[in-house]
Amino acid sequence: MTGFTRVRGTLVCDEVALDAIAREVGTPCHVYSAALLTSRFAALEQAMASVPHRLHYALKANSTLAIVRHLRQLGAAADVNSAGELEVALRAGFTPDQIVVTGVGKTRAELARAVSLGVAAINAESFGEIDRIEAAAIAAGRDARIAVRINPDVEAGTHRHISTGASTTKFGVSLDEARVMIREVARRPRLRIVGLHVHVGSQITTSVEPLARGAAIVADLARELMAGGVALEHLDLGGGLGIPYRAGQPVISPEAYAAAILPAVRETGLVILLEPGRWIVGPCGVLLTEVVDTKTRDAGTTFVIVDAGMTDLIRPALYEAWHEIEPVVSRDGAAVPVDVVGPVCETSDTFASARALPPVVVGDLLAIRDTGAYGAVMASNYNRRPLAAEVLVEAGRWRLIRRRQTIDDLLQWES
Numbered sequence: 031m032t033g034f035t036r037v038r039g040t041l042v043c044d045e046v047a048l049d050a051i052a053r054e055v056g057t058p059c060h061v062y063s064a065a066l067l068t069s070r071f072a073a074l075e076q077a078m079a080s081v082p083h084r085l086h087y088a089l090k091a092n093s094t095l096a097i098v099r100h101l102r103q104l105g106a107a108a109d110v111n112s113a114g115e116l117e118v119a120l121r122a123g124f125t126p127d128q129i130v131v132t133g134v135g136k137t138r139a140e141l142a143r144a145v146s147l148g149v150a151a152i153n154a155e156s157f158g159e160i161d162r163i164e165a166a167a168i169a170a171g172r173d174a175r176i177a178v179r180i181n182p183d184v185e186a187g188t189h190r191h192i193s194t195g196a197s198t199t200k201f202g203v204s205l206d207e208a209r210v211m212i213r214e215v216a217r218r219p220r221l222r223i224v225g226l227h228v229h230v231g232s233q234i235t236t237s238v239e240p241l242a243r244g245a246a247i248v249a250d251l252a253r254e255l256m257a258g259g260v261a262l263e264h265l266d267l268g269g270g271l272g273i274p275y276r277a278g279q280p281v282i283s284p285e286a287y288a289a290a291i292l293p294a295v296r297e298t299g300l301v302i303l304l305e306p307g308r309w310i311v312g313p314c315g316v317l318l319t320e321v322v323d324t325k326t327r328d329a330g331t332t333f334v335i336v337d338a339g340m341t342d343l344i345r346p347a348l349y350e351a352w353h354e355i356e357p358v359v360s361r362d363g364a365a366v367p368v369d370v371v372g373p374v375c376e377t378s379d380t381f382a383s384a385r386a387l388p389p390v391v392v393g394d395l396l397a398i399r400d401t402g403a404y405g406a407v408m409a410s411n412y413n414r415r416p417l418a419a420e421v422l423v424e425a426g427r428w429r430l431i432r433r434r435q436t437i438d439d440l441l442q443w444e445s
């Protein structure tokens with residue numbers, strides 16, 4: 031069994047007991063399973079095997095260097111959303127032709143860097159951006175490869191903060207605008223349209239329909255463009271496949287996902303790119319935290335106060351997201367409803383409300399599950415809290431892949 035399992039009452043990661051890691055590294059601490067990363071990446075690869083494809087791992091989900099390197103070694107390509115992620119991808123060993131650059135507000139500097147590197151595609155989001163890419167291409171004296179990001183006007187059916195495919199959102203251009211844009215680009219010698227891009231939203235679990243519709247819409251446009259002589263190379267269908275944050279929650283399997291998107295795109299003959307983030311890394315991480323206090327209010331609420339906060343995992347505060355929480359070492363006794371909260375001075379610094387948890391006492395370790403995606407990457411230094419340590423478990427051993435920040439680290443940029 032790869033990943034996180036319970037062995038004689040203790041939560042282990044690939045045979046390494048999590049309490050042993052916490053004792054040495056301290057808490058809060060993110061722990062990742064390399065074996066689970068490997069098997070999840072392979073499962074997605076397998077589901078897509080019937081078409082020419084590339085999995086451009088979305089670094090925004092987790093861009094810790096060792097994680098990105100591991101995925102590169104497995105054969106992933108990369109999707110980056112900022113200059114910072116672009117440099118991380120390069121340092122992790124990706125070559126520019128393995129990188130697609132997305133983002134709704136790329137700066138001139140970011141475009142200049144992407145163009146001069148010669149990335150696989152810049153996913154263009156507006157007419158103005160086309161002009162800026164062209165200026166960068168002329169300045170660099172090289173051609174720029176562009177994919178047009180289509181806003182398909184599809185409701186993703188997920189949390190409104192992470193829905194990106196509706197026409198009311200800031201993302202992409204409409205089909206009509208895309209047609210005009212592509213004609214326009216054909217007249218500009220330094221620009222080449224190589225693909226179409228769509229991303230309807232993230233954490234899609236209830237229906238494949240939005241993903242299938244997004245794919246069908248770009249496939250139809252691709253056929254129309256190719257019939258008109260546009261030499262496309264790929265269709266980039268974005269990310270979005272969700273994971274079961276709640277134990278037993280039904281989700282879409284990679285096979286069901288492939289079965290939904292591939293019929294529409296297969297006969298275009300184009301290479302299919304995906305930009306998965308969460309599905310690959312989400313379940314591969316847990317956040318270890320220690321109970322620092324407990325107290326019960328007259329009204330009956332029991333608070334379990336832990337040393338991790340919204341600064342280490344903001345998803346519950348930002349999206350009211352559910353993450354399973356369990357003691358690392360089980361104690362006997364009936365589960366009782368508690369509020370698991372962090373130390374940050376905000377009421378939103380709450381990981382779970384009225385959650386049934388077995389008895390815990392100060393000093394116990396808890397594991398907050400499925401924090402591999404959008405966990406460490408969304409951390410902040412609010413309340414001057416140092417960023418947590420990160421550990422990778424691989425082949426029965428663990429190693430620190432990012433040490434805990436110190437107060438000196440925090441102050442080194444200040445006068």
Ligand code: LLP
Binds near residue numbers: 088268
């Ligand atoms: N491609 C594009 C253009 C995206 O905007 C995203 C995610 C992805 C790929 C990767 O999507 P995934 O496969 O991970 O669903 N912080 C939020 C999630 C924000 C997702 C933003 N875009 C959360 O914690 O739920």
